[in-house]
Amino acid sequence: MSLQETIKSGLKTSMLSKDTARTGVIRILIGEFQRQPEKELDDDKVIGIIKKLIKSERELIAAGGTGDEEYIAILEGYLPQQASEEDIRNWISDNVDFSQFGNKMQAMKPIMAHFGSSADGNIVKNILQSL
Numbered sequence: 001m002s003l004q005e006t007i008k009s010g011l012k013t014s015m016l017s018k019d020t021a022r023t024g025v026i027r028i029l030i031g032e033f034q035r036q037p038e039k040e041l042d043d044d045k046v047i048g049i050i051k052k053l054i055k056s057e058r059e060l061i062a063a064g065g066t067g068d069e070e071y072i073a074i075l076e077g078y079l080p081q082q083a084s085e086e087d088i089r090n091w092i093s094d095n096v097d098f099s100q101f102g103n104k105m106q107a108m109k110p111i112m113a114h115f116g117s118s119a120d121g122n123i124v125k126n127i128l129q130s131l
Contacts, residue, residue, distance in 0.1 A: 003043045004033060007078060025074040028053070047117045050075050083119045088127055091115075104128045 001009075007029055014022040032049045033041060041049075054075050057068065091114065096107050111124050 002040075003046045003078065004041050007033075007046070021070055022074055025071055029075075029078075044117060047079060050078055051117075080118050083115050085123055085127065088115065088119055088124060092127065092131075098131075104131055 007026055011023065011026045011030065014026060029050070032053065033046070036045070036049075054072055057072050057075075060066075061069075088111070092107070092111060095114070096110065098104060098107060101107050105125070105128055107128060108121070108124055111128075112119065112121060115124075
């Protein structure tokens with residue numbers, strides 16, 4: 001079952017259990033899915049939508065607005081397991097030859113290609129800057 005189908009089936013479950021917070025978040029997600037030109041979205045597209053919603057909510061909180069941490073937590077529950085900072089550091093030390101790049105930040109492309117959506121770009125950036 002795709003991530004989009006999992007989220008849609010979660011709507012019924014949350015409504016039956018009267019979990020209004022989860023139901024609201026899932027309805028927002030489904031609304032975002034319906035704005036897309038294609039009906040069936042692949043998991044990477046769904047993950048991108050979820051990350052976009054999380055980012056906008058965090059920006060709202062950072063700007064002093066009234067953001068909702070529970071909203072972020074529910075959205076993060078649909079994201080795949082994130083790679084730890086230690087896993088990323090170990091992979092970089094084993095697989096990246098910095099002599100091939102003009103600067104360390106150019107190594108970000110192969111790192112993100114390897115980890116995909118399981119690594120946060122900001123964490124990878126911080127790791128590269130600390131090396």
